[in-house]
Amino acid sequence: MSKYTVIAYSATTPCYSNAYDHSGQSGYYYTFQAYISDLSTIGFDNAIYSVLQTGMWIYYENINYNGDLAGQVYWVHGVDIAVDFPSEVDGVTSSLKYAGNRYVLNEDSYTIYSGEFYTGDEFYGNVDTASLSSLTDQGSSIILTGLSDWTFYTEYDFGGYAYCFSPSTDRDVGLDGTVLNFGFYGSLSSAGVPDNYFRSVRKGCFSPNIVKASPMKAEGKSSNGAWGVIRV
Template identity: 45%
Template structure:
């Protein structure tokens, strides 16, 4: 378990990318359509400037789901949060967001494309600190009473609780809002919840979680609006 404080004109395109089996990656390009300087990331990047990207990302190619922020340390102030998910899926950043990406991070487990996982974020729209795991936990550690948004991946449902040790109000969610299929038949399944109040919680009220559906309160998230959606991926952005 980990707790951390821590693209091709307007169409989705399947592209060839050699990577280790199951591993997530995000390749950033300094120009549109995969041109210019590029760098491939396999881990969280709280600040892109040391990699010669000073708010200078125009297009991306990804495996897995990645979130891109207009400020360092996974937060945004003025611009939207740009999201992209897929299996060897590429896109230009949308107008108004190109050249303003300052930090990025993936969703779920790093070396498994579609393993069961949950990530709880400190703020709505997947901002600031996070608590990520793939097993039951009776406490959210440093993020107790702070969770405001959730993303789940894989095949399993997850039940979130208001109290520690699986007590109080509960809500069951599934990774069934987005389903990507790659060129070789690989799949990526996501359940994306930008605001926990949509599943009956007060803000900042999640304290434990376990795998499976153990609540009478079962929710299905509305899919995020995708600016482009293809069989192997999609992208879009959300803002307050």
């Protein structure tokens, strides 16, 4: 088996994706440990058919994480989980990224995305944030990792209306005991929260307005992970 290279970082991180150009984790592969907005820049566009990975990874049909053009999203989360992509998303991935902290698995964190279903630009945080900066009034979906709730506010500096989100949708346990917890909110508007509404975030739950998360529809699931397609 031939290996291309580690992308962007030579140091091994616990969050990784070995992406293969054949099913069954065979053929040539890249080890990804960082975001790639355009896989054609490394000669691996539309080449992914299976993965072996740890963490939450999102595979997008188009470049720039489907931010410029809508497309399918394939997601996989788990601990040392091996997955073959279904035929409808075989060989279509043009960009990819992970969610959470690639150095610290299951760290308490949030990522808010400009588009629904984790597409487009993002803002990542693991501490109280008085301003969402470029994602202010732009968030349409959220992924939480770890065990902590997070409160999102409609004004800067933790003011205005407040909504509490929880990482309560998915829990993966690896054979070595590694645990990953997630909260998935693919569409804030579908969860009953106004779209493009938040300006600051605080760790913990400080609101009676609890936003219920719905597990993403999985194509497959095991004790150490799950995977599925978000069709658009």
